[in-house]
Amino acid sequence: MSSNALVKGSLQTIILKLLEENEKMYGYEITQKVKELTAGEIKITEGALYPALHKLEAEGLLTTEIQQVDNRVRKYYSLTKDGKKEVSSKLAELQAFVENMQRIINPGLKPEFSL
């Protein structure tokens, strides 16, 4: 996934945040949305995405709904109540991570956050 080591811990955060904004998305749609939003810089591979979606579902953060579209099966994912809580938690973790990296990289800088 983009060969950037940082990106490798962010897949769950990305999935949950996109589902917060979109109500309902299917796997392939998520890969395309991320590619679009990041101008192709982050590419989510299927081998990473589908296991991640299955895991979030197994943890009760996502629910699924199969739809038939033009003789093709789509599996739509949505946030559960627990999933919605988890979004805030993941975003807080992301913000904390960025702040901590700023402290390490810019020592002696008053924090003025960006995320």
Add this chain to the structure above:
Amino acid sequence: MSSNALVKGSLQTIILKLLEENEKMYGYEITQKVKELTAGEIKITEGALYPALHKLEAEGLLTTEIQQVDNRVRKYYSLTKDGKKEVSSKLAELQAFVENMQRIINPGLKPEFSL
């Protein structure tokens, strides 16, 4: 390491950046510096740190120098020429990561970067 999934891809960046600022550090010192800079939020475990240092040395990014201090052995690490180049590269990756996450999380926001 801090139970935050994002932190898990950032250890090399942290090590290299600290060595850019400090010329010469030993393992235990790195764990303490990170704890201090992040107010205890990021804790680097020995099981993560030492293998990471050995790998960076094997890749030619760090050199070592043993010193005896009060009957105790310290292994000091410094950046090689390649290591210095790698610092910029890792920081650029971090910045790109943060920008891309902002695009995903704040869609429709003009970027005004922070790192």
Add this chain to the structure above:
DNA sequence: ATAATATACATCAGTTTCTTATGTATATAA
């Protein structure tokens, strides 16, 4: 005195998460 904590290195089994490849199937564009 002595037990606990701090300093300082290191390894290793097990877990998680990723990459890359493979597989199935339909639809569309070249």
Add this chain to the structure above:
DNA sequence: TTATATACATAAGAAACTGATGTATATTAT
């Protein structure tokens, strides 16, 4: 009719971590 796009899924192997364990000295607390 071949390649690309859409759409799902799995699986072997790699990489980076956790948490435990091990060794050894120094200092602080009881």
